Amino acid sequence: MxxxxxxxxxxxxxxxxxxxxxxxxxxxxxxxxxxxxxxxxxxxxxxxxxxxxxxxxxxxxxxxxxxxxxxxxxxxxxxxxxxxxxxxxxxxxxxxxxxxxxxxxxxxxxxxxxxxxxxxxxxxxxxxxxxxxxxxxxxxxxxxxxxxxxxxxxxxxxxxxxxxxxxxxxxxTDYTALSDYLSLGYITGEKxxxxxxxxxxxxxxxxxxxxxxxxxxxxNIVDKLGSARGSASGDEILHLLESAVQYRLISDVPVGSFLSGGIDSAAVTTLAARHCSDIQTFTIGFNERSFDESPHAAQLSDRLGLANHVEFFNEPDLAFLQRLVKYFDQPFADTSALPFFQLCNNTSRTIKTVLCGDGGDEMFAGYETRRADLFALTGYRVFPFWKRFLQFASQFVNLIPADRGKVSLHYKVRQFCEFAHLPPPQSHFSWRLLFTEDEKRALLSAPVNEQLNKHKTWNNFAGLFENARALPMLQQQAVVDLQTWLADDILYKADQASMAHTLEIRAPFLDYRLVEAAFAIPEKHKFTARNTKTLLRQKLSPILPADVLKRKKEGFGSPVSVWLEGRLSEVFCDSMHDRQFKEVFPDTAGIMKLYDEHCSRKRDNGYRLWALFMFALWQKEWQQP
CATH class of the missing domain: 3.60.20.10 (Aminohydrolase, N-terminal nucleophile (Ntn) domain)
Known part of the structure; x- marks a missing residue:
């Protein structure tokens, strides 16, 4: 690398x-x-x-x-x-x-x-x-x-x-890119x-x-689907994954493996151990129990007879965030970047190339958003009073105090109720939406809004859905995730965080042979209304223990909703009142209202506030006053 x-x-x-x-x-x-x-x-x-x-x-x-x-x-x-x-x-x-x-x-x-x-x-x-x-x-x-x-x-x-x-x-600054960042927490497309x-x-x-x-x-994956080599049953998946792992073990220096509690990294590590018995594993833990998967990683490492290096990620201070922003030269609000950045730092002290499980969720329907897609698609097509039902449910959710779990239930239900009435392409786009177009324009200054003119972030996605229109809707949504979320969030994060520490990351799930085979399988075979990754769990059953296969996906996010009320509270508020920041976001009162709602548990605004905070820190590093 x-x-x-x-x-x-x-x-x-x-x-x-x-x-x-x-x-x-x-x-x-x-x-x-x-x-x-x-x-x-x-x-x-x-x-x-x-x-x-x-x-x-x-x-x-x-x-x-x-x-x-x-x-x-x-x-x-x-x-x-x-x-x-x-x-x-x-x-x-x-x-x-x-x-x-x-x-x-x-x-x-x-x-x-x-x-x-x-x-x-x-x-x-x-x-x-x-x-x-x-x-x-x-x-x-x-x-x-x-x-x-x-x-x-x-x-x-x-x-x-x-x-x-x-x-x-x-x-x-390209303010259309900033607008897209405020929508998604990352910048998608060419910009x-x-x-x-x-x-x-x-x-x-x-x-x-x-x-x-x-x-x-x-x-282009859409072009490849017409001549894909894979079968609808996915019988070749395990063989292709093992081949991909073997390829990525080719090196003149030792290779390690990231290991969390999820099935993707567990599968990669298990297959790697078949061909490299002394491979070392690397895990990041959290002191917040609901976020910590390190015991699961240690258990699997012990079963495989592998050394497991575990370090814990604590609430970051300003110096850590400034260092991250120095390497991430684009505004980036994915909260998993923080522990991942630290994991790469920890790993680089021991080795300089490592395997990871990136791509497994995109290839095999591992995100909760896929189940949301299925529910929303069904409601949109079948139930005549779908929008009215969602409006009632949303009013009920607003009466419940917001929890502080990993991607809180309050946040997920609110997002679903707010956007599930839209046509399926737009509802899928909206699951990860931070600020709507109206909300962005209310926060941004008049000169910025003037430059934005009629720009809408959704239009970036509309063209991608149009190009995939011949595919079933669930597959269209998976293809667009591959072209946006994977490329511009997951892989950007992996590259910037690893290369900041001179560490090479290799992702077996992103072997193009496996990608083409996975997308040849109808999406409806990959997950159900109750469970994600049902097909992959079945195909991995010969190599993974039952407790790993049954484990619910936890994700790799950070408890920023809690941190914004803790030691980062003062620096966050100072950033929102900074003169340079207010040139772009003059509505300080509107931002602090979001913060007050968050602290009073009326609404989990953690992700939205984090996006504003990370832009403020980026601006300090990369935009000279």
Missing amino acids: CGICGFIHPNSLQNSDLVIKNMAATIRHRGNEASGTLVEPGLAFGHQRLSILDLDPRSNQPMVSANKRFVITFNGEIYNFRELKSRLLDKPLRTTSDTEVLLELWAQYGPDCLEHLNGMFAFAVYDREQKELYCVRDRLGVKPLFYWGDSSDFAFASEAKALLKYPASSAQ TIFSGIKKLQPGHYLKIANGNMQKICYW
């Missing part, structure tokens, strides 16, 4: 060598074992290396092809690189790295080689002969790639913060919080040639 950056400039940017070194230094945390640059007229590539395969300096990057025509800077892993060597027609290789195999495949096949890659990757290749630049991101978006500019003046990097070191870029800086979408590559820039989709 590494950090990459680079740019092309028609007039050979002044001080190119210094600029590319500054960009690379900004992402040194992604790989601090070697730093390399390549500067030529009109081109500069930078690389920060975390050595996982072929630890020898001969595999440092940027790397030049054997014929000297192509140059690559690469972040990620190509797990099937050994098999892919056969496609190189016995061409002698100088290293034992996956980077060289990828580079020579590109030299021989160009973008056609992408369909054969099994891995997580973001890379750039420059063709010296044709003067063409390609920037590529993996199918699911496990590895990020940000870019700025156009076909004549263009820069790219693993993180947006590196692009801020490019002379022509700007840290000016970033910085105007002009974009994300390359998963399964796409950019081609810059002859004064033009093309964005080309080489993989």
